[in-house]
Amino acid sequence: MTAAAPGLPAPARTENALALGILRQPGTVLFGPGQRRQVPRLVAGFARHALLVTDARMAASAEFAALADGLRDAGVAVEVYDGTLAELPRENVMELVERFRDRPIDVVIGIGGGSCLDLAKVSAVVLARGGDVRELYGEFLVPGPGIPVVTVPTTGGTGAEVTCISVIYDAERGMKVGVASPHLEAAVAVIDPELTLSCPPGLTAATGADALSHLVEAFTGRAKNPGPEQLASTLYAGKNLLTDVYARAGLERLASSLPAVVADPADLAARTDTMFASYCAGMAINTAGTAGAHAIQSPIGNLTHTPHGFGVSALLPYVMRYNLPARVPEFAEIGSLLGVADPGASELERAKAGIVGVESLLEVLGAPTDLAALGLDPADFGFVADQALLATRLTANNPRELTRAAVLEILERGHAGDRGWWSL
Structure with a gap:
């Protein structure tokens, strides 16, 4: 069929000989325009003290204010972390955990782009189990479940709302690293395309x-x-x-x-x-x-x-x-x-x-x-x-x-x- 370029490995084809099928996914996925308005009802069914994880742009939006108010109206106390930065530096995880480690958080809601959702997923584990996020770099190193997570994406691209990995930039190592574990999977993903209308x-x-x-x-x-x-x-x-x-x-x-x-x-x-x-x-x-x-x-x-x-x-x-x-x-x-x-x-x-x-x-x-x-x-x-x-x-x-x-x-x-x- 095709020969390798000089000095490069010859192509080899791999087949799914086992006819294997495997998925990892959130417990509930709710998709559709306007579905973000169901978040308070969903959260109130299992939590009373929410931490909303987002960035400065989303935190200033009317949609974010409506979500926070809806949670309060449903009887859920609300804390906010709005310092998420692009490419998710490790410092974000450290800062969030230090600020909220002694609060009675029983649900973490990530709302925003991929970095916001990744921060919500990994911080829910560190808040629940303690220690340094560096101890979790790699695959299947998270020892158990964290605080339940709800993901609400605002961009149409990363897929972080349903993945069980958080990618973090560790400046001291000069590279991105992953915390990859089924324990990072969201309990609920609410995917509302209306939230992408304001995307630049x-x-x-x-x-x-x-x-x-x-x-x-x-x-x-x-x-x-x-x-x-x-x-x-x-x-x-x-x-x-x-x-x-x-x-x-x-x-x-x-x-x-x-x-x-x-x-x-x-x-x-x-x-x-x-x-x-x-x-x-x-x-x-x-x-x-x-x-x-x-x-x-x-x-x-x-x-x-x-x-x-x-x-x-x-x-x-x-x-x-x-x-x-x-x-x-x-x-x-x-x-x-x-x-x-x-x-x-x-x-x-x-x-x-x-x-x-x-x-x-x-x-x-x-x-x-x-x-x-x-x-x-x-x-x-x-x-x-x-x-x-x-x-x-x-x-x-x-x-x-x-x-x-x-x-x-x-x-x-x-x-x-x-x-x-x-x-x-």
Whole structure:
């Protein structure tokens, strides 16, 4: 089919030979326009003292005030932490826990973008169990459940409302780290597309690109065929039957909803479809995981201080091309799901059409599709490659083995904007 480029590992295809299907998900998911108004009723059924975790922009909104007032009217005391910062620095976790550790909090409600939701999930565990969040870095290291969490996303992209991982930037380590455990799963996720109507265009573009990258990486990721011990100790069990269902549904929605949102940011139907696709992406990556683009983006984001969604969008065209030899049928199906592949063409041509279709959606969003646009200095390629390969939780999901040479070539092609096909 396809030969490896000189010096790079030959492509190998993995199959879900076990016909495995696995999902991890919140106990309750409530989706639809206006559904945020049900949060007070839901919370009052099991809690009396809520901590609302958000950022300064959301805390100043009428929607946030209405939610807090609704909780109080339902007999729930309300505390607020509104200091969440982008990319979730560890200091946010430390500050929140220090401020509220002695309060009788019995529910943590995260409302906002991915960092707000990640902070709510991880701080609920640290508040309940004590200690330093650093003790929880890694997979399955959370010893037990935390305070119940309710997630209310305000962006259509991260899927953090349904994932059981929180990503934290640890400045002393100079890298992002994950706290990954089923104990971080929200008790309730309330997904209201109306909350995305006020999303600024730049944030809409970055989160839309993030959702698209999640769907592509989950659908084309590695199938692992894990045994019982692996399932009990590894968050990312690999691409499987159930994650594929969500990935397909999400890709179909984004094909039409992303252009519609760009054309009219007030189009609630398009916002609804985009947020549903983001939810599907979260459900897919919760067990399939993200892969190469996310592993390489993390050190690039640290160097360039660019949004996560724009980092993965700039990498995705080149990572997809690298992965194509190991995932031709999946990329061909993406071409069909996006409505861009000629049914009469060969499977390889349909796969290439799928990749170009993904790139076209990124371009419609106005997301960058090359690394020079992020300001990445080629002198840093070696550092980026070394750091990316440390993210084994992510690189293990890539459908084709990632070596240092492979990452360097992805970076070189990505910086040059070289969208030629790798040697066939």
